[in-house]
Amino acid sequence: MSRSLKKGPYIHPKLLKKISRMKAGDKTPIKTWSRDSMITPEMVGYVFMVHNGKTFIEVEAREEMVGHRLGEFAPTRKFVRHGGKMQRDLETKTKVVSGEPAAAKAKTGNK
Secondary structure, three states: OOOOOOOOOOOOHHHHHHHHHOOOOOOOOEEEOOOOOEOOHHHOOOEEEEEOOOOEEEEEOOHHHOOOEHHHHOOOOOOOOOOOHHHHHHHHHHHHHOOOOHHHOOOOOOO
């Protein structure tokens, strides 16, 4: 559910203060925990360090991002690849093709 038009977009007051203190074109990242703040046209061109729960992810605000939240560009979950024999075989084939020695192949349990 979106926020009421009467209220306007939510931007954390401290984040607004940090943006107003910076000079235009300054590429120094602005560190923030406010993932729910909306990206406005005044933020375009600035670099933000958005906290994802563990680390800070660098996000540069662009024109296409206006209207979205900062948290949308700093994912909180890390995809861990699916495992299994087929995945291992695919990885070893790409290693051999890329020029790594054949000894780098995955160890198999054949005796």
